[in-house]
Amino acid sequence: TQLLEQSPQFLSIQEGENLTVYCNSSSVFSSLQWYRQEPGEGPVLLVTVVTGGEVKKLKRLTFQFGDARKDSSLHITAAQPGDTGLYLCAASDSWGKLQFGAGTQVVVTP
Amino acid sequence: ETGVTQTPRHLVMGMTNKKSLKCEQHLGHNAMYWYKQSAKKPLELMFVYSLEERVENNSVPSRFSPECPNSSHLFLHLHTLQPEDSALYLCASSQEFRAGGRHEQFFGPGTRLTVL
Numbered sequence: 001t002q003l004l005e006q007s008p009q010f011l012s013i014q015e016g017e018n019l020t021v022y023c024n025s026s027s028v029f030s031s032l033q034w035y036r037q038e039p040g041e042g043p044v045l046l047v048t049v050v051t052g053g054e055v056k057k058l059k060r061l062t063f064q065f066g067d068a069r070k071d072s073s074l075h076i077t078a079a080q081p082g083d084t085g086l087y088l089c090a091a092s093d094s095w096g097k098l099q100f101g102a103g104t105q106v107v108v109t110p
Numbered sequence: 111e112t113g114v115t116q117t118p119r120h121l122v123m124g125m126t127n128k129k130s131l132k133c134e135q136h137l138g139h140n141a142m143y144w145y146k147q148s149a150k151k152p153l154e155l156m157f158v159y160s161l162e163e164r165v166e167n168n169s170v171p172s173r174f175s176p177e178c179p180n181s182s183h184l185f186l187h188l189h190t191l192q193p194e195d196s197a198l199y200l201c202a203s204s205q206e207f208r209a210g211g212r213h214e215q216f217f218g219p220g221t222r223l224t225v226l
Contacts, residue, residue, distance in 0.1 A: 040220075042200050043200075043217050090215075096207060096213065098215060100153040
């Protein structure tokens with residue numbers, strides 16, 4: 001059973017447009033992380049959200065943790081080609097192991 | 111070198127070969143991990159080492175054998191692999207590994223493995 005469901009699986013947009021990707025679960029998490037992975041590289045940690053309802057901003061990226069700490073979203077404003085990559089959400093299960101979603105592949109074309 | 115490094119970056123091997131993947135972290139972390147990443151599937155955790163002790167073996171076939179000689183180095187020894195083992199193998203480290211921990215992980219670039 002997949003702990004984290006990410007949607008959409010694939011997103012292709014033009015430069016300058018906005019986009020939102022989602023990470024959902026039926027489980028409650030103490031924290032949730034977002035990573036970005038570019039081709040030929042390992043995932044890179046973008047942010048960790050901890051508190052229900054928390055909103056964190058990283059330049060044009062806005063991360064939100066759901067009030068019930070079961071879901072999260074990532075919103076990118078005015079996307080640029082450099083935002084292209086696989087966006088992964090991850091959360092620790094009760095044993096401390098980090099579970100990853102399958103990811104959302106984002107392609108931003110000039 | 112900084113962060114997490116992995117060698118080799120690419121590896122092609124036959125089913126009867128024996129090879130090893132190497133990972134080194136320069137972050138002073140106490141936990142290290144091996145993950146398998148296949149196309150369109152979530153990252154699969156294979157092994158976890160905390161303070162050089164294996165704390166997790168996620169039902170991985172015995173043809174994969176990990177080794178952690180010290181807190182900075184991690185190896186994955188491979189033998190008699192199958193074509194379905196072809197994937198990107200990622201090493202990661204975190205400050206610690208414990209129940210309830212955040213385990214923010216720092217990944218290496220991965221080894222792209224192809225088994226013929």
